[in-house]
Amino acid sequence: MGVKVGVLALQGDVAEHITAFREALADRPGSMVVSVRHAEDLADLDALAIPGGESTTISRLMGKNGLYEPIAEFEGGIFATCAGMVLIADRVDDPRVRPLSLIPMHVARNAFGRQVDSREAMLEVAGLTEPFRAVFIRAPVATDVDPQVQVLARIPEGIVAVRHGPHMAFAFHPELGGDLRLHRIFLAGLGV
Amino acid sequence: MKLEELRFGTELIKRGFASMQKGGVIMDVVNAEQAELAEEAGAVAVMALERVPADIRAAGGVARMADPQKIAEIIDAVSIPVMGKARIGHFVEAQILEALGVDMVDESEVLTPADEQFHIDKTRFSVPFVCGARNLGEALRRINEGAAMIRTKGEAGTGNVVEAVRHMRAIMGEIRSLQGLSNQELIDRARDIEAPAELVIECAERGRLPVVNFSAGGIATPADAALMMQLGADGVFVGSGIFKSTNPEATARAIVEAVNHYDDAKVIAEVSRGLGDAMKGLDIHMLRAEEVLQTRGR
Numbered sequence: 001m002g003v004k005v006g007v008l009a010l011q012g013d014v015a016e017h018i019t020a021f022r023e024a025l026a027d028r029p030g031s032m033v034v035s036v037r038h039a040e041d042l043a044d045l046d047a048l049a050i051p052g053g054e055s056t057t058i059s060r061l062m063g064k065n066g067l068y069e070p071i072a073e074f075e076g077g078i079f080a081t082c083a084g085m086v087l088i089a090d091r092v093d094d095p096r097v098r099p100l101s102l103i104p105m106h107v108a109r110n111a112f113g114r115q116v117d118s119r120e121a122m123l124e125v126a127g128l129t130e131p132f133r134a135v136f137i138r139a140p141v142a143t144d145v146d147p148q149v150q151v152l153a154r155i156p157e158g159i160v161a162v163r164h165g166p167h168m169a170f171a172f173h174p175e176l177g178g179d180l181r182l183h184r185i186f187l188a189g190l191g192v
Numbered sequence: 193m194k195l196e197e198l199r200f201g202t203e204l205i206k207r208g209f210a211s212m213q214k215g216g217v218i219m220d221v222v223n224a225e226q227a228e229l230a231e232e233a234g235a236v237a238v239m240a241l242e243r244v245p246a247d248i249r250a251a252g253g254v255a256r257m258a259d260p261q262k263i264a265e266i267i268d269a270v271s272i273p274v275m276g277k278a279r280i281g282h283f284v285e286a287q288i289l290e291a292l293g294v295d296m297v298d299e300s301e302v303l304t305p306a307d308e309q310f311h312i313d314k315t316r317f318s319v320p321f322v323c324g325a326r327n328l329g330e331a332l333r334r335i336n337e338g339a340a341m342i343r344t345k346g347e348a349g350t351g352n353v354v355e356a357v358r359h360m361r362a363i364m365g366e367i368r369s370l371q372g373l374s375n376q377e378l379i380d381r382a383r384d385i386e387a388p389a390e391l392v393i394e395c396a397e398r399g400r401l402p403v404v405n406f407s408a409g410g411i412a413t414p415a416d417a418a419l420m421m422q423l424g425a426d427g428v429f430v431g432s433g434i435f436k437s438t439n440p441e442a443t444a445r446a447i448v449e450a451v452n453h454y455d456d457a458k459v460i461a462e463v464s465r466g467l468g469d470a471m472k473g474l475d476i477h478m479l480r481a482e483e484v485l486q487t488r489g490r
Contacts, residue, residue: 009215010215010452011214011215011216011236011452012211012212012214012215012216013208013211013212013214014214014215015214016211052211052212053212053213053214053215053216053236054212054213054216054236054237054272054273056231056234056271056272057216057234057235057236057272057448060234060448061234061448061449061452064449064452065452082212083212094271096231096232096271109271110271113293114267114293114294114295115209115273115294115295115296115319115320116200116201116290116293116318116319117200118200118205118208118209119198119199119200119205120198120199120200120202120204120205121197121198121199122197135204135205135208137205137208137209137212138209138212138273138295173208176204176208176211177204
């Protein structure tokens with residue numbers, strides 16, 4: 001059966017998420033990847049991606065577009081990267097961002113410093129046999145996660161990949177760089 | 193994590209940073225207070241300047257990189273990325289901006305060029321660069337020098353969108369005209385537009401520039417911003433348009449929403465209501481040749 005994935009298309013690397021999910025779903029006939037800008041776009045979706053971008057901007061636009069409640073009540077899995085990881089948490093170190101409170105964890109924005117401190121690193125991720133080339137761009141980290149949240153990867157700065165029920169959140173960008181192993185693990189966990 | 197495998201300033205990181213700005217508005221600011229207003233309005237980044245382009249025009253003289261003190265104050269004031277402008281070819285200004293912790297350097301024709309032959313060799317930096325372009329050849333030459341993002345030049349500080357439209361249409365049209373050409377014809381085209389053949393071939397394959405392409409130079413209203421998005425921009429830079437309007441806060445918010453809903457005229461109509469006067473603006477045809485900024489760098 002095909003899988004229907006939406007990508008929150010308010011701001012950020014929306015096109016990269018769409019391309020990555022289309023590629024990850026190429027062997028699943030009947031699958032679709034669509035943009036989500038309004039609450040009604042969430043209907044019938046199996047999963048939603050919240051892309052990287054500026055969390056302050058996306059947060060403001062989610063409020064303006066009336067998306068907080070509908071996403072908080074969304075029943076599918078959420079694949080959140082970078083700004084998405086900030087938004088999906090329940091505690092954020094910055095009052096400028098209103099979180100969705102879907103994963104019980106505390107997230108710190110821009111935990112690495114300025115853009116020149118952005119980095120690529122070979123990262124050990126639970127569930128993967130080979131390391132993942134993770135691209136961190138002005139990335140956040142989770143500084144504290146509740147015990148029911150599964151930690152998939154950590155670095156000296158903090159936790160950078162987690163799983164909670166059908167949701168997965170990453171401080172880095174699995175949608176950049178062409179390695180779709182984490183997308184496949186996420187899709188397998190949807191039970192579609 | 194193996195620390196020895198950490199890599200900084202790679203092409204993927206630089207272009208990835210630019211991708212995170214997509215669908216956003218980058219606003220020119222001259223102090224911490226304006227930067228906070230821009231962030232609050234939903235800007236994805238701010239451009240830290242000594243003066244907005246309209247005031248650079250009015251002041252005359254040599255326009256240089258902003259005072260590092262001012263840039264540092266703006267960096268401290270906001271959580272969104274801060275960009276800074278260096279003069280074309282002035283790689284030491286770029287080095288200073290990188291050392292200050294600026295997130296992206298704009299090698300900008302709005303400042304007085306420091307080198308009339310060479311642009312900065314941007315591959316030597318960890319910080320990503322954005323550069324202006326008026327046509328496909330210019331855009332691809334900048335990308336070949338290491339630019340991670342392009343912005344169409346328009347004509348900064350005029351509040352007149354006509355040149356921004358001209359440059360966006362030129363780049364989009366030139367990319368469309370590559371479709372269906374043979375490899376041999378693409379190489380010939382690359383020679384014509386003085387751009388590397390492999391980048392021309394990449395544009396033909398992808399149907400777009402290999403990096404993010406914003407619009408800049410003359411955007412003054414929410415309608416201008418949505419116009420540029422509908423013409424194919426990935427996002428917009430707004431310079432003088434916000435803080436030269438009568439109500440900067442409302443104008444900033446309205447432009448952010450117009451970019452977000454660029455194909456929804458009802459929303460653009462709603463956010464455009466009662467904004468007060470936009471910046472006065474200049475007729476491009478009244479500018480003297482030496483007042484035209486877009487011809488700086490080629």
